[in-house]
Amino acid sequence: MKSQSLFALVLAVALLSAAHSQSIWKESKNPGWKAATGVEQYERLMWKAVKDKDWLAVESHMASNFVYQDGSGTKDKAQRLADLKSVSIGDEAISEPVVIPSGDHAIVTYRMNGNKVMSVWQQQKSGWVMVAMAISK
Numbered sequence: 001m002k003s004q005s006l007f008a009l010v011l012a013v014a015l016l017s018a019a020h021s022q023s024i025w026k027e028s029k030n031p032g033w034k035a036a037t038g039v040e041q042y043e044r045l046m047w048k049a050v051k052d053k054d055w056l057a058v059e060s061h062m063a064s065n066f067v068y069q070d071g072s073g074t075k076d077k078a079q080r081l082a083d084l085k086s087v088s089i090g091d092e093a094i095s096e097p098v099v100i101p102s103g104d105h106a107i108v109t110y111r112m113n114g115n116k117v118m119s120v121w122q123q124q125k126s127g128w129v130m131v132a133m134a135i136s137k
Contacts, residue, residue, distance in 0.1 A: 033057065039106040039121045040097050042128050047112075051089040058084065063122065063131040070135045080133075105131075 036042055042061070049057040059081060066077035075083070097110040104123040111117070120132040 033061070033127070039099050039101075039108055039128060040094075042121060042130075043097070043108050043110070043119055044094060046130065047089065047092050047094070050084050051092070053085075055081070055085065061127075061129050063124075063129045066130060067132045068134070069132075071137065 033042075033045055036045060046058065046061060049055075049061075059077075062077050062081070064077065066080065068075045068080040092112050094110045094112050097108060100107040100109075106121045106123075106128075108119045108121065109117065114137070116136050118134045119130055121128050122131045
């Protein structure tokens with residue numbers, strides 16, 4: 001009988017420890033590129049990289065055939081990178097994000113600074129990369 005009581009006590013302590021550890025180790029709200037678990041996080045990381053002027057991260061997460069479109073027309077990856085390098089980005093707030101997964105692609109729509117934004121991400125061997133973005137008023 002003593003061994004059963006001891007076993008029950010050890011089991012109870014183990015379960016309480018496991019439950020307590022889950023509340024301590026919450027998922028990071030600001031993961032890095034390697035720790036990101038969703039396309040919405042990649043989108044936020046992309047804007048953070050632009051803000052931080054981390055051009056290596058920005059360029060490496062844009063596909064070679066990246067296409068951008070806004071009211072001024074269509075631009076390729078090099079043209080969009082040049083535009084991003086010439087502007088100052090603050091703490092841009094993404095609101096109303098919606099992620100629509102589709103196989104190895106995902107579409108992200110949201111509002112930012114009064115604009116509507118749509119990005120298309122593709123999962124490649126190297127990880128997720130943005131293949132297209134459109135911004136409209």
